[in-house]
């Protein structure tokens with residue numbers, strides 16, 4: 001029989017009988033919570049890809065600045081990741097060391113690359129959402145609150161030191177577009193984001209989602225606002241990789257102008273966002289890192305929202 005349990009019930013159950021000392025029922029409950037966490041991660045990535053207008057990015061309307069990606073490719077990539085996020089939540093619940101989480105992440109990258117025939121659709125998301133799933137899994141197992149603060153604190157307490165080490169790739173690390181532009185332009189990127197506990201998510205994307213929803217924006221409008229604020233204030237190595245420091249600056253200034261006009265609260269916001277999309281496509285610009293951080297922000301919002309529910313197989 002299927003049962004729907006509010007997350008608060010799951011947490012209360014663990015408070016009464018901690019999962020690390022669990023019997024059969026709490027083991028089932030924890031498994032259901034990890035599955036729920038993974039479903040929210042997949043749904044967040046799905047919501048991001050379906051969103052439009054997103055300047056320079058792939059959406060159901062067009063492929064933005066990408067010749068080698070479309071929505072169908074992102075769907076195949078997403079399908080290849082369905083087990084990964086469950087494994088990361090479960091590994092987090094078991095206090096797994098970063099070295100083992102990294103192995104899971106690298107296996108997921110390989111599966112993604114097989115599914116996309118070598119195109120990098122979700123590399124940033126595998127890292128960021130994977131680590132966040134691990135932190136949420138830990139919170140479930142240890143009856144910690146599922147608030148944004150608690151998720152971030154857990155991430156840093158459990159894996160903060162290792163994430164700092166990971167932000168300093170060794171001579172043995174494979175070169176990447178991100179490390180190349182980080183060196184070339186002396187900027188941070190996905191690795192620095194991780195080392196700092198994803199400030200783009202917790203200090204930029206999530207606060208904007210909450211702010212937009214408070215003024216009665218729809219979920220899609222709140223996500224558009226968050227994407228633009230992320231484009232305006234984070235360092236996205238993909239924009240540097242695509243168009244250098246000038247291109248990255250153009251992304252920031254365009255996004256700041258959209259926000260200054262009121263974001264999606266402005267009557268003509270769709271026309272402004274559409275013009276920004278055409279400009280980015282003409283310059284080959286794609287804020288893919290901001291897109292990943294948007295999905296991660298939406299994930300944290302969904303997990304921390306009080307109405308979240310899990311499905312448990314009785």
Ligand SMILES: CC(C)(COP(=O)(O)OP(=O)(O)OC[C@H]1O[C@@H](n2cnc3c(N)ncnc32)[C@H](O[C@H]2O[C@H](COP(=O)(O)OP(=O)(O)OP(=O)(O)O)[C@@H](O)[C@H]2O)[C@@H]1O)[C@@H](O)C(=O)NCCC(=O)NCCS
Pocket residue numbers: 101102103104105106109120121122123124125126127128130176177178179188189190191193200234235236237238241242286287288289290292293
């Ligand atoms: C920590 C890693 C993510 C690796 O990071 P690194 O910077 O070394 O490597 P990249 O390969 O460049 O991947 C970074 C991805 O993260 C996204 N991103 C960029 N800036 C930020 C940021 N400030 N914060 C968070 N995330 C950010 C970005 O994702 C988007 O870019 C994708 C496309 O990029 P690219 O492949 O460069 O391709 P194109 O633009 O199409 O250009 P060409 O192909 O034509 O050249 C797009 O889809 C977005 O998703 C970057 O992808 C992590 O992977 C890692 O640790 N790697 C080492 C191995 C490992 O340990 N793995 C397991 C970790 S759990």
Ligand SMILES: Nc1ncnc2[nH]cnc12
Pocket residue numbers: 048049054056057058059064066069121122286287288289291292
């Ligand atoms: N919608 C999108 N388009 C291009 N790159 C992305 N990376 C993550 N989401 C993306």
